[in-house]
Structure formats: C-alpha cells, structure tokens
Amino acid sequence: MGDVNDPLASFAALRTAEGQGLLDAVRDVEPSQELAVATRLRREHPADLVSAALAQARLRQRAAAKFGAADAARMYFTPNGVEQSTRASVATYRARRFSDPGELGGLGVRSVADLCCGIGGDAIALARAGIAVLAVDRDPLTCAVARANAEVLGLADLIEVREADVTDVDTSPYDAVFVDPARRGGRGRIFDPEAYSPPLSWAVETARKAPRAALKIAPGIPHDAVPGEAEAEWISDGGDVKEAVLWFGGDAPGSHRATLLPSGDTLASPLATMLPDPDVRAVGRFLYEPDGAVIRAHLVAEVAARVGGGLIDETIAYVTSDAAVVTPYASAYEITDQLPFNVKKLKALLRERGVGILTVKKRGSAVEPEELRRKVKPQGPGSATVFLTRVGGAPTMLVGHPVG
Incomplete structure (x- = not known):
C-alpha cells in the first residue's frame, strides 16, 4: 500500500484493482458490522488498505444526501470534502x-x-x-x-x-x-x-x-x-x-x-426599489412564514405585499393577513387561537382539542420546542401547530394549522 502516513499513497492504493475490489466489498457495510468485516478482510488484504476502504465507504454513505446515491457510490471523498x-x-x-x-x-x-x-x-x-x-x-x-x-x-x-x-x-x-x-x-x-x-x-x-x-x-x-x-x-x-x-x-x-x-x-x-418594512398589524386569520432565503435577502416586505399583509411585530419576520393567498415564498397557516405565553393555558387548550401531533415553531422566543412539548404532553388524534413568538412586543402563542 505504500507509506501509510502518506494520504496520497493511501488514496492511490484505493484506486488499484485490489482497492477497487475492497470498495465493492464494503459498499453496504453498516457501522455495526465494520469490526467483523474488517477482521475478515484483513486476513487477505493489508490492514491499512482495508481501513481506508471502510473509511471511504462511510464517506460515500454520508455524501449520498448531497450528491445522490448513484454519484456518491462512484465518487471519492475526504472528510472535509x-x-x-x-x-x-x-x-x-x-x-x-x-x-x-x-x-x-x-x-x-x-x-x-x-x-x-x-x-x-x-x-x-x-x-x-x-x-x-x-x-x-x-x-x-x-x-x-x-x-x-x-x-x-x-x-x-x-x-x-x-x-x-x-x-x-x-x-x-x-x-x-x-x-x-x-x-x-x-x-x-x-x-x-x-x-x-x-x-x-x-x-x-x-x-x-x-x-x-x-x-x-x-x-x-x-x-x-x-x-x-x-x-x-x-x-x-x-x-x-x-x-x-x-x-x-x-x-x-x-x-x-x-x-x-x-x-x-x-x-x-x-x-433602490425595495419596499419599506411592512406595518405592524393585529394578527389576522392567516399567518405567513417566509422562506429563510426570503428573510436573508430582506424581501419579507415583498411577500407581505403579495398577501396583502403586515408584520405581527416589528422585529419578527411573520406576516399576517386576513386573505388566503398562495405564494411559493411563504408557508401559510390558518390561526385559530392567540394566547399570551402561558404553558398551562396551552396545555388545557390542546387537551380540549385532542391534539396529540404538535408542531412547535419559534421566532423571537427563548423557549425550546422540545421543552414545550414535554411540558404540554400532547395526546389525542388531532394535530396543530403552535408558534412561540412576540406580537406587538409581548410573548405570545399562536395556534393553528397549515393551509392546503
């Protein structure tokens, strides 16, 4: 295999016929199987080459999410890569x-x-x-x-x-x-x-x-x-x-x-022609959550104009409107309840509605979604989305469900 301390030599060894055979042999090895597979393969192949093949197989498995399974299975990777x-x-x-x-x-x-x-x-x-x-x-x-x-x-x-x-x-x-x-x-x-x-x-x-x-x-x-x-x-x-x-x-x-x-x-x-920040208005029937790219680009005002809405708070990128408008740039929710932040009141409301599937979103709140979910212990066949946020500067919980 060459100098095991030379990463170039190690990589070159993977591209030989023996290295390619090992890569094929370990392609689908699960982490729990690695030790047994490595022990078996090291009886017939250099230990360092077996380790390099297993490491490359792990990288290929990780890379499938970025490159697709077909390309990742053929490509080569480094951890940083x-x-x-x-x-x-x-x-x-x-x-x-x-x-x-x-x-x-x-x-x-x-x-x-x-x-x-x-x-x-x-x-x-x-x-x-x-x-x-x-x-x-x-x-x-x-x-x-x-x-x-x-x-x-x-x-x-x-x-x-x-x-x-x-x-x-x-x-x-x-x-x-x-x-x-x-x-x-x-x-x-x-x-x-x-x-x-x-x-x-x-x-x-x-x-x-x-x-x-x-x-x-x-x-x-x-x-x-x-x-x-x-x-x-x-x-x-x-x-x-x-x-x-x-x-x-x-x-x-x-x-x-x-x-x-x-x-x-x-x-x-x-x-030069970007719209000014939307006005703050009372929470209407619908809440729009702009895509993160829209928020990063400072184009929330353009989304608010499309849905005929305003902000729920001057510092929060949630748009509210009484109109149901389809736009690819924001996810729409119909709001059924607006509560001041109070875990007990939320728990009672969810129990009354039979909500067992709870999605928690936050913007402008220090409360972690998992922490809230543990406290309210949702149970039942229903589903709901709760937004932990601020409305007019006050900590608020908005309850609703996705539109469409």
Whole structure:
C-alpha cells in the first residue's frame, strides 16, 4: 500500500484493482458490522488498505444526501470534502445560471476558473452544463480526489484539475471565475469574511477583474459587506438556506434575490426599489412564514405585499393577513387561537382539542420546542401547530394549522 502516513499513497492504493475490489466489498457495510468485516478482510488484504476502504465507504454513505446515491457510490471523498461541498441540487442550479443565457440572470459562459474547487462538486455541475472548467486547489490530496471524480463521472475532458495557490492563477483566458473560499478553520466555522481562505476582499477584487464571476459566501454575511455592483442571491433547498452567492457581470447589479429549490421560484428586487418594512398589524386569520432565503435577502416586505399583509411585530419576520393567498415564498397557516405565553393555558387548550401531533415553531422566543412539548404532553388524534413568538412586543402563542 505504500507509506501509510502518506494520504496520497493511501488514496492511490484505493484506486488499484485490489482497492477497487475492497470498495465493492464494503459498499453496504453498516457501522455495526465494520469490526467483523474488517477482521475478515484483513486476513487477505493489508490492514491499512482495508481501513481506508471502510473509511471511504462511510464517506460515500454520508455524501449520498448531497450528491445522490448513484454519484456518491462512484465518487471519492475526504472528510472535509463531504462537509464543505455544495449540495448537488444547488451546484446544478448555479451552473445553469452560469451556462444558460435564457435563464433569468443567466451569464451564458462556456469556460470557468473554479478557484478553491475542493473535491470537485461544483466543477462537476459546471461540466455537466457543458462548461469547460479549470479546477484549482492547493491541497495535493484534494486535487487527486477531484481529478478522480472527474474521471469516474466521465467528465475528465471538460475538467482540468490544477494544484496551485489560487492567488497565483491567471484567470484571464476564462469567461468567468467562481470562488468558494474556505469558511472553516481549525476551530470550526469562520464568520468573519476577511478570515476566509482566501479573504473575501481578495475574492471580490478577483471577481471585479473577470468578465463574469460568482462568489459563494455564508448566508449570514452582513448586507453592508455586499459590494454595490454585485447581485446578492440567497438560495434555499427544501426550505433550508444553503448559501449566498455574489454575482458579478450579470444584468441585475445592486439587487437582492431569493431562490427556492427545487421549484426554482425566484424573487428579486433592486436595492433602490425595495419596499419599506411592512406595518405592524393585529394578527389576522392567516399567518405567513417566509422562506429563510426570503428573510436573508430582506424581501419579507415583498411577500407581505403579495398577501396583502403586515408584520405581527416589528422585529419578527411573520406576516399576517386576513386573505388566503398562495405564494411559493411563504408557508401559510390558518390561526385559530392567540394566547399570551402561558404553558398551562396551552396545555388545557390542546387537551380540549385532542391534539396529540404538535408542531412547535419559534421566532423571537427563548423557549425550546422540545421543552414545550414535554411540558404540554400532547395526546389525542388531532394535530396543530403552535408558534412561540412576540406580537406587538409581548410573548405570545399562536395556534393553528397549515393551509392546503
């Protein structure tokens, strides 16, 4: 197997015929079976190669949620690669914006320099969109894994993997630049954009020099850190906010966009014409919970205008209205009860209604949903949703159920 302390040698051994056979043998091994399987396989194979195969099988199983079972079963991963890779659905959407000028905000590019490419998740999506990709990373093992992934997925003719410091790469031959700075360090997630590797300021200057560019950033980036010439897009997938992207060179500079996957619904507004914060009003018949991407993009007012509503509290992103309006940008609930925060009163109400299936949501409350669920002990065939929030500054419980 080579030097067991050399991760490159260990990875190379996995790609030999013996390594491939072991990967096939351990593909579906459950954690509870690993010790027995490892003991059996080590009778005929080097112990370190068996351990590497089992570790890769675990990573593939974890990666299936991001990449899909079919791709994950063929690809190679590192622990950081699984953790930091873009979900395939998000990478595919972003690649479509890069490639298709017919798409809303599409850039129509044919080549991209993918800086800080990691194990190649974004490069794969770009190549599948027909884009030629230069994928750059400074870590030798990461580059080897990215190169292997391009090969096993049949994309090696479109993806060139280069081991280099991204700050030394000439991106001028490419139609566009994509930068995904590392946002994790030895102590975990990094929140200061200037502590990214490379720093956000470097990525922005690189984007400004390119004809087209996109920078992947954390969704919690302060809005005052967004360059004025960039379009800032927040993307959610299945209701969970996954990332933010700064687009340069497109047709909507200085605007905010919220995009919801898998539907692809997108809500955008130029900063200059964004609506002011909605008025606060009494809780009406319906409560609207805007998607997280809408909230991050500061487009709650646009949702309130669509449903003819206002806020329940000036600091809470819940919209209320007496009208039932279908919108992809918010989940609608019909409110049946409004109570001041009081666990005993809520418990009595739920018991009276026979509620045994209780969904607890919170915004602006310090109470944890599981804590409340333990205290009220819901029982019965009925179901309800309770919102722990503030209404006009006062701790409040709103009870209702989803519309439709």
